[in-house]
Amino acid sequence: MEPTTDLLERPLPASPAASDLAAAVEGLTTLLRTLPLRPAISLTAASTLRTLDHDGPLRLSDLAVRERVTQPAMTQLVTRLERDGLAERRADPLDARVVLVGITAGGAALLRERRAARTAQLDGLIATLPAADRERILAATPALLRLAEAAPAAG
Amino acid sequence: MEPTTDLLERPLPASPAASDLAAAVEGLTTLLRTLPLRPAISLTAASTLRTLDHDGPLRLSDLAVRERVTQPAMTQLVTRLERDGLAERRADPLDARVVLVGITAGGAALLRERRAARTAQLDGLIATLPAADRERILAATPALLRLAEAAPAAG
């Protein structure tokens, strides 16, 4: 890939409104949702598996908070993940009310496969863009991750 | 806002993988979905209304293709939009099989209100980010819109 400095020193476009960003996110959501990945699991299921993979076993209620769904919604999602062999319920030896949710080896493997396949597909799409677009998207990705994480603090 | 050149001349981070972009999009999707907008309508419903607002009355089947859902799914969505007074079915005088779907005045008004409210909320979140993040996000937004539109050609 070319050096990035020349591209980014060019004059920037006039500041697009946040509504453009929102429209872009909606379009990209459709894009991600329609990428041909087998098996097809929901964005929430994938996000929950990533959280479990990264931050180890979590209480079901903590998981619900982190994924911004209600406790009953998480109960159902975990039930589906368990049915599919991707996650499992464990008992908390210290508090019998608590359900600890952990990812299974199968769940972790699925996550790796999907990540690799989707990255390849998304890379393919990004490669069709002009170099300046590619540079700006790559440069903005860490900032977009931080924006996505800014929501809990603001909510 | 500050001049952008100083910020963007700084060294860029190492190229993040497309999987980071995908993770950011998923997080932003959750963010958009959880922004407090009344009434709450789905991303698909909002996108469909935008399409109708922008490109006038469309055949139901064309609408399904453009929104990347099946014909039955669009039938149901249009039924809900019609029930809520946001869209309406019209007859095509040239072909009695065809259903033309148009946005109503109420639908267009809702779109304007939501766009304004969401832009304000998203602007508020973006304002909490470091200046460098803000600049990169704004600089990348047009490119992200083009990426979202690259999907149909690639699919």
Added chain:
DNA sequence: TATTGTTATACTCTATAACTATA
């Protein structure tokens, strides 16, 4: 026959309210 749209059916995903079990 082919096209356009709807209906039938089923599953995911979400919510609120009511409930059970444990602390």
Added chain:
DNA sequence: TATAGTTATAGAGTATAACAATA
């Protein structure tokens, strides 16, 4: 009483398959 989780119920949103109406 309070907390953790489940069950009950309802609705949005999605799909495939079967159907009706029109071309």
